[in-house]
Amino acid sequence: MKRVKNASLLMLSALCIVLLTAAIPVGKSEPVKPENLQKAMASLKVASADGNISYKELKTIATEAKGAKLTLKERIGLKLFGKKITSKTDAPFTGANAAGKSQLIALILCFFLGGLGIHRFYLGYTWQGVVQLLTLGGCGIWALIDFIRIITGDLQPKYEDYETTL
Known part of the structure; x- marks a missing residue:
């Protein structure tokens, strides 16, 4: 059966x-x-x-x-x-979320809290932030790659450009 x-x-x-x-x-x-x-x-x-x-x-x-x-x-x-x-x-951000993101803030978050994916939450990539949080930033490798991408300007906020850059 x-x-x-x-x-x-x-x-x-x-x-x-x-x-x-x-x-x-x-x-x-x-x-x-x-x-x-x-x-x-x-x-x-x-x-x-x-x-x-x-x-x-x-x-x-x-x-x-x-x-x-x-x-x-x-x-x-x-x-x-x-x-x-x-x-x-609809417009992706309205109201309080309309403030631009800083590349320096993203870089600092990635450097100190990259293993937790906090920079991904800041940039608007919530699901990737959750995955990084659960995998500890891909054992640090994903966080290192994101750090390099933020420095080069390749990793941008989800719906906009950085308001302030390095």
């Missing part, structure tokens, strides 16, 4: 992988027409004016841009990544 359960679970997960990847051939897709894209961008600006875009509005805008009905994969992707799409339409 346990083998049957494991086999059915394995088959179900394989089926999900096949359905959610590009393994299923799709008919020829038409390129997005520029006029459809312009209409969709105008609709997106109107919908994002209040700062909130619902899934229904996003689906309507995507359908308008494509010029045809969305496929299952496209609807799933829109549902999964809808919040990221809407956050990209």
Whole structure:
């Protein structure tokens, strides 16, 4: 009984992988027409004016841009990544977070607390900061690389440039 359960679970997960990847051939897709894209961008600006875009509005805008009905994969992707799409339409920083970041502060944080990833939090890379915190900066190697990248100016804040540089 346990083998049957494991086999059915394995088959179900394989089926999900096949359905959610590009393994299923799709008919020829038409390129997005520029006029459809312009209409969709105008609709997106109107919908994002209040700062909130619902899934229904996003689906309507995507359908308008494509010029045809969305496929299952496209609807799933829109549902999964809808919040990221809407956050990209708004200004990344507003209010108190609008203050620029200093390259010197990032360098000092990386030098003293690089193993904890505090400089990544400061620069706006929260998930990378969490990973660095859990791995102690990749045993120091990742922190050293970040230190060099900050000195050279290659590691910038997430949504902006440094306000003050070295």
